[in-house]
Amino acid sequence: MHFIRVMKSSYTNTQTIAINKRPTKLQKLAKRLFMLGVIGIVCAAAYSIVKSIDSVGTAKAEVQFPYGSIQELSDTETFMAAYLSVNCKSDLLRSTQTIRAVGTIESGSDSLSFTLIKKRPDKMRFTIKQDSQEVIFVVSANTVWQCIRAPQQEDQFARIEGEEALKWVSQARFFDWIISASQGEGEIVGIEVEQWSGNDSLKVRVIDDYGNTYAIFIDPQTLYPLAERLIMPNGKVTETIFNDYRDVDGIPTPFQLNISIEGKFISKIQLNNATLNAGILSHLFELPNALQ
Numbered sequence: 001m002h003f004i005r006v007m008k009s010s011y012t013n014t015q016t017i018a019i020n021k022r023p024t025k026l027q028k029l030a031k032r033l034f035m036l037g038v039i040g041i042v043c044a045a046a047y048s049i050v051k052s053i054d055s056v057g058t059a060k061a062e063v064q065f066p067y068g069s070i071q072e073l074s075d076t077e078t079f080m081a082a083y084l085s086v087n088c089k090s091d092l093l094r095s096t097q098t099i100r101a102v103g104t105i106e107s108g109s110d111s112l113s114f115t116l117i118k119k120r121p122d123k124m125r126f127t128i129k130q131d132s133q134e135v136i137f138v139v140s141a142n143t144v145w146q147c148i149r150a151p152q153q154e155d156q157f158a159r160i161e162g163e164e165a166l167k168w169v170s171q172a173r174f175f176d177w178i179i180s181a182s183q184g185e186g187e188i189v190g191i192e193v194e195q196w197s198g199n200d201s202l203k204v205r206v207i208d209d210y211g212n213t214y215a216i217f218i219d220p221q222t223l224y225p226l227a228e229r230l231i232m233p234n235g236k237v238t239e240t241i242f243n244d245y246r247d248v249d250g251i252p253t254p255f256q257l258n259i260s261i262e263g264k265f266i267s268k269i270q271l272n273n274a275t276l277n278a279g280i281l282s283h284l285f286e287l288p289n290a291l292q
Contacts, residue, residue, distance in 0.1 A: 065220045070200055073220055074191050079202065080182055086223040087179070087252060092276075096120075096249075099174075101274040103255075107267035117278075123285040124172035139172040140285040147288070157290045170210050177206045177214050177228075185209055196226055224252055236262050249276045 067073065067082035101116045110130065117125040124139040136147040137160075144160040160168065173180055181188045186208040194203040194217070202218040215229040224245055230238045238261050242254035255271040 067220075067223060070193055070202065070220045073202055074193060076188055076191055079191055079204070080178075080188075083178060083218070083223050084182065087176075088250070092250060096276050098278055098280040099274065099276055100278040100280065101271055103269060103271040103273075105267055105269050117280055117284065118172065118174055119280050119282070119285065120174050122169075122172050122174075123282075124168075125284050137168060138285055139168050140287070142169055143287055144168045145287060145291055155288075155290075157288050159291050166210060170208065170212075176225075177208065177216060178204060178225075180208070181206050189213075201226060222252075225254070232261075239263075248274045251276070 065073070067086070068078060073079045073082060098117065098119045100118075103114060105112045105114055105128070113129045115125075115127045122139070122141050124137075126137045128135050132151050134147075134149040136149070138145050138147070142165070144165040146158045146160060148156045148158075173185065175183060175185070177186065178188070180186050186206055188204060188206055190205045192203050192205075193200055195201065196217045200220060202220055204216045204218060206214045206216060208214070213231060217226040217228070218224070219226050222245075225242050227239060227241045229240075232238055238259065241258045241260075242256075243258070244254060244256040245252045246255050247253070253271070253274055255274075257269040259266045259269070
């Protein structure tokens with residue numbers, strides 16, 4: 001693959017050492033999937049120190065779930081205490097420094113493999129591969145860059161800046177949206193009861209530090225996220241449905257995610273495995289010499 005000119009779009013300021021005449025199918029798909037936030041959703045680790053929850057008496061007419069009635073869980077303080085107690089362990093905030101996830105993304109007729117690595121507090125490396133070609137996106141604090149690798153060719157590097165870089169930086173968070181808000185990164189602006197697939201759920205509305213608004217539907221029985229909706233800048237609604245929760249060193253993690261836009265299926269993400277504290281080296285996130 002040969003790279004000979006700088007590419008820009010109306011929303012991106014991307015400085016490159018060399019860039020290809022026309023983005024490859026893999027490049028375009030990788031950016032599209034990531035800009036939907038799907039990778040950030042997959043494995044955002046959620047840890048915090050949690051106090052024990054006192055039992056509260058409720059009216060007999062209220063349905064009692066393991067963590068209180070749905071009316072009680074609509075209270076932000078009560079909900080957060082219960083949510084944190086389910087989705088983390090008290091020692092993980094201190095002990096966990098990295099997370100690594102491997103899986104596949106199916107989009108149309110394409111099946112891509114990916115590896116996601118996050119290192120606290122603000123480093124991320126996302127590699128997506130199809131056949132013998134790889135596209136790697138790296139975030140380190142506010143610095144974002146990409147590398148394209150193909151057989152018998154030199155690695156090609158590009159620095160990503162502007163609005164596109166901000167999207168990547170927002171996905172490098174180490175916590176899920178709700179936990180991030182509890183840590184002061186973003187804000188929970190409301191919790192209400194709303195139907196999801198014919199059953200009552202808790203709809204938690206979160207605004208992140210970048211002004212994006214998310215509606216996250218929570219199962220009141222398990223306190224696992226069922227789905228997440230994001231209103232995109234163009235007004236379209238992106239929805240991600242979470243399935244197949246498994247325990248990853250104490251963290252309930254969805255191993256299957258289905259993403260749609262305006263009700264139209266876009267892609268399915270399937271995790272093969274996920275690991276905490278995998279011994280990830282810091283040099284994986286360093287800016288390459290070619291971009292310094």
